[in-house]
Amino acid sequence: MGGDGEDDRDDGRGVEREYSRQRKASRRRLVGLWIVQGNFVLQMARPDSVPARYRLLAVVLMAMLGVWAILAVRRGRTTVGADGVTTRGAFRVRRWAWHDIYDLRVEANPGQRSADPRSLTYLYDNDGRRARLPYVDDWQLPDLWAEVADLHTANARHRGMTWERRPAVEVRIRERAAQRKARLRAVPGTVIVFFAAFAYLLWEVFTDADPHPFLLLLCVPLTAYALLAAFFHWRSTRAPAHA
Structure with a gap:
């Protein structure tokens, strides 16, 4: 401090x-x-x-x-x-x-x-x-x-007000927390996809194939991350219905 x-x-x-x-x-x-x-x-x-x-x-x-x-x-x-x-x-x-x-x-x-x-x-x-x-x-x-x-x-x-809890804000906090959790859960899968894409890129380089580093190292992992985050968030919204 x-x-x-x-x-x-x-x-x-x-x-x-x-x-x-x-x-x-x-x-x-x-x-x-x-x-x-x-x-x-x-x-x-x-x-x-x-x-x-x-x-x-x-x-x-x-x-x-x-x-x-x-x-x-x-x-x-x-x-x-x-x-x-x-x-x-x-x-x-x-x-x-x-x-x-x-x-x-x-x-x-x-x-x-x-x-x-x-x-x-x-x-x-x-x-x-x-x-x-x-x-x-x-x-x-x-x-x-x-x-x-x-x-x-x-x-x-x-602040001009006390530090009291407001239900509407608490709901938004929980919703954003669920989104963050989904994004965090998507990270390990994205890392796996990245290394798989990196391995494939090395194979392309050493076999004299036409490498696509931008596609493999950026586009593919970002797409995987977006899909995984959306999937985990969807699962979190469905969870209360099965509780």
Whole structure:
């Protein structure tokens, strides 16, 4: 938390705080990252591994990912003040005024591993959309629940209403949650399709066939993802009828 004194004050305008990275990533995560990067460099250094034009594309993509990761760490933060909440990522800045904010909620991290935060904080707007608040989690904050409760209390005056539940918004939140769950369930199948398409592309390259990288590595996985997400969402809407 950006609790350096000047960023944590309540002068009648509400608590103003800035949350940024205070604790570094765990050693296990760093070791895993170095292993992945080392394997990538090793594969790209082999002259017979991948044709030169595809090797260049892979290097460019990896470099772009690295730049994004560095900027996300250096620029990423959440700012809470009298005007509302602001989040900053590698390239994007988002702002919400307090009257547009429905709730701030601590939720379990669905993809949590041993080196990840167990609980994350999300902002919900009045239409039920949610956004994660960077660095407002139990890895950076010793008492996340108390921190979020403090933000609720200190900034309630700026909303012009209490933090009460509204049934219509709760319905939209559940609907969007079902859509997110369907998209998450579609990811493993999409990954399988991607690697299958990649294997087929390599077969085309090594057999001197006419390769179609754009079709195989982009169009086919995206199509598979859309179909799988639609299928899982359809199943989730049908589930209550069989309960």
